[in-house]
Every structure is written in C-alpha cells, then in structure tokens.
C-alpha cells in the first residue's frame with residue numbers, strides 16, 4: 046500500500062484535494078491529510094508528502110522527516126464551479142479574493158486562461174488596503190471568509206484543485222505511473238469534456254435566445270442600428286438594411302452617426318433618402334452601445350392625425366350623464382350617489398372595474414355633474430398607443446422639437462382640455478416616462494411641451510380608469526407608487542355585472558326597448574340563462590347580446606336558440622364555488638328522493654366529504670344561493686328546493 050500525506054492551508058482545501066486524489070487514484074493509496082490548524086502528534090516519516098502551496102511548506106517542514114519526498118502542488122481551477130461567473134456582466138469590476146497577493150494573481154491568470162477575460166479583476170487579500178466600496182462582485186477560490194462584508198455577490202468557485210502535472214508527479218513517485226496513467230488521463234479528460242459540454246449548452250441557450258431576438262427585431266418596421274463606443278456598426282436589422290442600401294449610404298450613415306454622437310439630442314429628425322425619419326437614441330453603458338431607432342415620420346403623423354380626428358369627432362363633450370346609467374341594484378344606486386358627491390370636488394379620481402362595466406360612462410357623468418360641465422371633456426385610451434404618440438398628443442410639442450413637420454408646433458390634449466376634464470382610460474398601460482410626466486401635471490399643475498422649456502400652467506381634472514389591479518402593478522414596480530396615490534385621491538370601484546344580478550334583466554330590457562323595432566317577449570328559459578351567465582364582458586357584452594338576438598330573431602318570443610353560443614354553453618354559467626355546488630347537488634338528490642333537507646343534515650354531510658362546514662356557514666351560503674335565485678325555501682314539509690335556474694346547471 047502506498048502512503049500519501051497531504052498538508053493544506055484550510056480544511057475546505059484539504060477536503061477538496063483529498064476528494065480529487067481519491068477519485069482519481071482509487072483505493073490503492075492510503076491518504077492522511079492535515080490542515081495547518083490540525084494537531085499533528087508524530088512527525089511524518091517514510092511517506093510521499095504533498096503540500097498544497099509553497100507558503101505552507103515552511104510551516105510544516107519541521108514536522109516532516111528527511112526520509113520523506115515532498116511535492117509542492119501546482120494548482121488549477123475547478124471547472125465545475127466556473128459557470129456562475131458567466132452571469133456577471135461584461136466589464137464589471139470584480140474582486141478576486143485569495144489568501145495572498147500571489148495566489149490572487151495566480152487565480153486571475155487561470156481564470157483569464159479559461160476564457161473568463163470579459164470582466165476586470167482586482168486582486169484582494171488580507172491587508173491589501175483596497176477601497177472595496179464600488180465593487181458589487183467578489184470571486185474567491187474557497188476563501189469566502191476573506192471577502193469584505195460590503196460585497197453583495199460572492200461567487201465561491203471552490204478551492205483550487207491540483208493540476209494534471211502534479212498528479213503525474215505523485216504517480217511517478219509512487220511508481221504507479223505505468224499502471225494508472227492511462228486510466229487517470231482518461232478520467233481527467235472525461236471530466237473536462239463533460240464540463241465543456243455544460244458550458245456549451247449554456248452558450249447554446251444564450252445563442253438561441255440571441256437568434257430569437259434577432260429574428261424579432263428583423264420583423265419590426267422601425268429601422269434599428271446599433272453602434273459600439275467607437276461608432277462601429279454592431280447590428281443592423283432588416284428594415285435598416287433596406288433603408289441604408291441606397292446610393293446615399295455614406296450620406297445616411299454620416300447623418301445617423303452625427304446624431305448618435307451629439308450628446309444633447311435624444312430625438313431628432315433625419316432626412317434619409319429624401320424622406321423624413323424620426324430618430325430616437327437608446328444608450329447602454331456596459332457594454333458601451335448606442336442604438337438608433339428610425340421611424341417613418343409620415344406614418345407617425347398619420348397615426349397622430351387619426352387619433353386627433355377621433356377625439357375631435359367626439360366633439361370634446363361628455364356624452365353621458367348619471368340618468369344614462371341604467372340600474373336597479375342598490376350597489377349601483379349607492380355608487381351613483383357617491384359619484385355625484387365626488388363630482389363636486391376637484392381631486393383626481395381613479396375608477397376601476399372590469400372591461401365594459403361602465404367606467405367611461407361614470408367619468409363622463411361625473412364631468413357633466415361638475416362645475417366643469419361647460420368646459421371640454423376629453424377621453425383618451427392608452428391601450429396600444431406608442432409612447433411617443435401619447436407623449437406628443439398629451440403634452441404637445443414645440444416647433445422643430447422632433448418632427449419639424451408642423452410649423453408652430455402642436456398644442457397637446459391637456460391644453461385643449463384646459464378648464465375641463467381629461468379621462469385617461471387604461472392608465473395601467475402607460476410607460477414609466479409618461480407616468481413621470483403625468484405625476485408632474487398632478488403635482489405642479491403645469492405641463493412641459495416635448496422639446497419645450499417653459500412650463501404651461503393648466504387647470505384640468507384627471508379621471509383615470511383601469512381594469513388592471515394597479516396596486517399589484519405598484520408592488521411589482523411597474524407603476525409609480527406616488528402617481529398611484531395622486532390618482533387615487535378619490536376612488537370608485539365598479540362591480541362586475543355578475544355581482545349585481547338585479548341589473549341584468551333590467552339592462553337587457555332597456556337595450557331591447559331601445560334597439561328593437563317591435564315589442565319582444567323574453568321566455569322564462571332565456572331569463573334564467575341570462576341570470577346565471579357570468580358576463581365576462583359585462584354591460585358591453587349584454588348590449589352585444591341584444592344586437593345579436595335582434596339580428597337573428599324572426600318570431601316574437603326570445604328563446605334559448607336565439608342566444609349566442611357563449612351563453613348557451615353551460616361552462617360559462619357556473620360562477621358557483623365548490624361549496625355552493627356541493628349544497629345544490631345535495632339538495633337536488635334529496636329533492637329527487639322526496640326527502641326534506643335542512644342545515645343540520647347539510648353540515649353533517651359536508652364533514653363526510655371533507656368540506657367541514659358548520660351550520661352557521663351553511664346558513665350564510667343558503668342565504669346567498671337564495672338571493673341569487675338558485676334555491677327557494679318554504680316552511681313545512683317541503684323544505685329547501687332548487688329553482689329552475691339551478692336545475693338547469695346542476
């Protein structure tokens with residue numbers, strides 16, 4: 046049996062190296078290993094000794110008899126731990142922490158040789174007196190305890206292992222070279238191959254993602270060109286290639302580069318191939334890149350004009366008043382009363398509610414009930430509008446600010462709405478830049494035109510609406526908290542139609558009366574279906590349903606087959622929860638067997654199927670089911686019965 050004694054600086058290095066050698070050299074070797082702080086009772090004799098660094102050699106030499114052969118290990122990095130470094134951004138400043146200057150420099154050289162040369166390393170070791178306050182990352186080969194405390198991200202790549210030449214030296218001294226070398230080099234190479242494969246897969250994923258992004262960018266109509274810090278072109282998409290591949294290539298490129306290098310400009314108008322382009326600049330610093338996005342100015346002006354026309358066609362007037370809000374439910378009655386009170390103040394209002402619940406109807410009614418009723422009411426829907434258009438539409442722009450297309454600049458919608466109300470629909474969709482500009486309007490009561498420097502005072506009441514959960518957007522960092530609270534000074538939440546079932550038939554009859562040329566009767570089955578449907582599109586969907594029926598009906602009575610497919614399919618009807626379904630099914634079984642069922646039995650049965658409902662819980666569920674028209678109760682022998690509405694879905 047051959048003996049190998051290992052001396053290492055720390056116990057983690059000891060473990061790593063013992064693991065490595067026993068995996069490679071197998072069981073035919075007796076290994077004893079010591080870290081410098083382990084107690085060594087007897088001097089080492091008649092053995093091969095491996096010390097893991099020259100520094101340790103001095104301290105352990107007195108413990109080694111002269112009949113021992115000493116090898117000082119040459120160390121290399123453990124490839125299995127290096128992949129974490131791939132996630133560091135190129136050119137990031139990183140501390141390389143090791144126990145001495147020499148070992149830190151050695152590790153840096155090794156990392157660079159392995160191809161990790163895209164980051165800037167600074168050697169750090171105890172007493173190195175380096176100001177570490179600007180460093181976010183530290184890499185250390187098994188010495189995390191030496192990393193300064195202020196570093197947020199510590200990548201421990203594990204202690205350095207011994208390299209193949211040291212292994213060969215060990216084998217040769219143990220006279221194992223011939224027997225083992227073939228096997229060992231095969232294992233060593235296998236390990237390297239599997240690690241390279243890992244790195245290859247990671248690189249491949251990044252490459253695939255890059256290809257996907259390139260494909261996407263190539264499909265975009267805007268021309269996109271990316272330059273590095275030396276203004277060398279790094280990327281050009283298909284639209285830009287088409288734009289540039291003309292006789293004017295040099296002239297075009299010169300104009301684009303001049304725009305990119307002009308630090309004062311973020312947007313500009315460029316004349317390329319005789320056409321006007323709006324050039325927008327995006328900068329990245331690590332790596333240093335400038336991206337130029339070129340949009341066809343004519344197309345943008347067309348969209349702007351269309352939007353203006355749409356808003357103008359509405360006549361800047363609020364079409365609806367509270368009398369137009371058709372309702373029967375107490376909850377809507379309360380909301381209208383509250384909204385009338387809110388109309389009298391000048392604070393901004395946030396209206397939330399699912400799509401089609403009447404948010405615009407309320408905004409318009411509030412305006413018409415307020416002292417601003419004779420001033421303009423402007424409604425703008427943010428969904429699907431590009432940021433630049435929203436910005437220039439809302440705030441206007443100074444002459445030559447960017448398009449140069451309009452002499453005298455353009456007046457923004459905020460200025461047009463001055464004295465009145467502006468209704469900002471789908472506010473949850475606006476970008477951070479517009480959020481910031483809106484915040485300024487709310488805080489300072491003034492606007493700044495695009496490209497302008499003089500703030501213009503304005504007096505506009507803002508009513509914003511959204512069907513998104515804005516508070517969640519705030520928590521996710523997608524919507525500014527300060528803007529959220531400014532907008533939500535006053536607040537109205539419109540309930541979905543399925544939560545105010547009293548309104549369903551009332552609204553249905555209202556739309557029917559309004560739109561039908563002759564009176565129509567509504568069959569009982571249709572009424573039941575309308576009442577049990579969950580109306581995801583709310584009042585808008587109800588109104589569309591009436592239109593649909595009127596388009597296809599040929600008789601005087603509306604029957605189920607006159608309804609759109611969505612309403613007849615039973616899936617969309619069950620706004621019932623599991624407990625409600627359980628209660629209804631149980632009552633149905635009892636009804637079918639002509640047995641009476643009450644709260645007590647329902648509660649007992651609920652325990653049998655794991656729902657565990659107290660009599661009190663059953664009572665409140667029964668109340669809800671009764672209010673929603675699913676059950677009827679009567680004193681005496683009959684007890685609780687399902688209505689035809691419940692029977693049609695259970």
Ligand SMILES: Nc1ncnc2c1ncn2[C@@H]1O[C@H](COP(=O)(O)OP(=O)(O)OP(=O)(O)O)[C@@H](O)[C@H]1O
Pocket residue numbers: 369370371372398399400401402403404405406407470510512584585588
């Ligand atoms: N209570 C109501 N009475 C009469 N019509 C209503 C009522 N509620 C909504 N409507 C009608 O339903 C349609 C949708 O209403 P509105 O546009 O106000 O909803 P919204 O919540 O703003 O929708 P979105 O979020 O999709 O913009 C409109 O045609 C509106 O007139």
